[in-house]
Amino acid sequence: MTSTATLHRRTRRIKESRALPYLLIAPAVAIVAAVVIWPVAQTIWLSLYAGTIRNTGDFVGMENYQTLFADPDFLRALSNTGVFTVCSVAVELVLGVAVALIINRGFRGRGLVRAVTLVPWAFPTAISAIIFRLMFTDPNGLLSWVAYNLQLIDQPILGSQDLMVIAAVIVDIWKTTPFVALLILAGLQTIPEDTLEAAAMDGAGALQRFFRIILPLLVPSILIAALFRTLDAYRVYELFWVMGNRQVDSLSTYVYEGVRVSQLQFPTGSAASVFVFVTAFIIALFFVIALGARRNKV
Numbered sequence: 001m002t003s004t005a006t007l008h009r010r011t012r013r014i015k016e017s018r019a020l021p022y023l024l025i026a027p028a029v030a031i032v033a034a035v036v037i038w039p040v041a042q043t044i045w046l047s048l049y050a051g052t053i054r055n056t057g058d059f060v061g062m063e064n065y066q067t068l069f070a071d072p073d074f075l076r077a078l079s080n081t082g083v084f085t086v087c088s089v090a091v092e093l094v095l096g097v098a099v100a101l102i103i104n105r106g107f108r109g110r111g112l113v114r115a116v117t118l119v120p121w122a123f124p125t126a127i128s129a130i131i132f133r134l135m136f137t138d139p140n141g142l143l144s145w146v147a148y149n150l151q152l153i154d155q156p157i158l159g160s161q162d163l164m165v166i167a168a169v170i171v172d173i174w175k176t177t178p179f180v181a182l183l184i185l186a187g188l189q190t191i192p193e194d195t196l197e198a199a200a201m202d203g204a205g206a207l208q209r210f211f212r213i214i215l216p217l218l219v220p221s222i223l224i225a226a227l228f229r230t231l232d233a234y235r236v237y238e239l240f241w242v243m244g245n246r247q248v249d250s251l252s253t254y255v256y257e258g259v260r261v262s263q264l265q266f267p268t269g270s271a272a273s274v275f276v277f278v279t280a281f282i283i284a285l286f287f288v289i290a291l292g293a294r295r296n297k298v
Contacts, residue, residue: 096180129242187221
């Protein structure tokens with residue numbers, strides 16, 4: 001009897017110990033469910049109805065999504081966001097690696113150079129957008145004047161949606177390349193100096209050391225930087241809203257235009273919100289899987 005009672009006590013302790021982690025994370029799960037999961041679920045539910053400001057309306061299924069993808073304004077916003085995200089992130093990663101390599105070297109005044117490099121990142125996005133909008137203004141803006149004299153453009157930059165998207169890419173590259181460089185710099189500082197010195201002693205040149213040692217070891221840092229920047233660029237709002245002066249849309253500005261009270265386009269606005277959420281989740285999942293695969297190889 002004693003051994004049976006002891007066995008029961010041990011079994012109960014094991015079960016309690018297994019339940020303890022779930023009990024500890026339960027409050028956090030509840031908060032996430034209340035703050036994130038419930039609003040997302042409600043938005044998905046509303047996207048299936050012909051809602052108004054007063055009531056949910058009739059169930060229409062996927063009709064709101066069909067209307068959404070038939071809307072040329074949405075397709076234009078999707079195209080603008082895609083071009084902006086791909087171009088800005090690609091250039092920022094290349095420049096970020098280059099800047100990180102430069103400020104990682106030992107030289108006099110390196111601390112000051114690092115501090116100055118981070119200045120653009122410290123500017124609020126809205127302020128950066130206003131400053132560059134003035135520089136892109138025709139004909140007195142500095143960047144507009146330079147572009148005209150180099151014969152890069154033949155029309156006002158702020159008068160063309162295509163040129164405004166390119167201008168937004170330029171502003172974003174100027175502002176957020178320091179952030180990417182900071183992440184890459186953190187990765188560079190984890191690379192052992194002994195490894196690079198040994199490669200140099202074996203006759204490996206600077207390019208060989210970069211492509212065969214530094215770059216492969218930087219892949220995790222580059223993927224993390226790409227994850228953060230892709231998600232941030234994909235949900236761009238202030239830059240398009242302020243610099244574009246409501247003349248050019250991103251997905252985020254399109255959603256806001258649809259659901260604000262003056263428009264009352266709640267069905268398509270909810271559908272667009274769901275689309276942005278799902279696609280952003282897929283992007284994040286892709287990078288997480290890529291990071292996981294990279295760690296497994298290592």
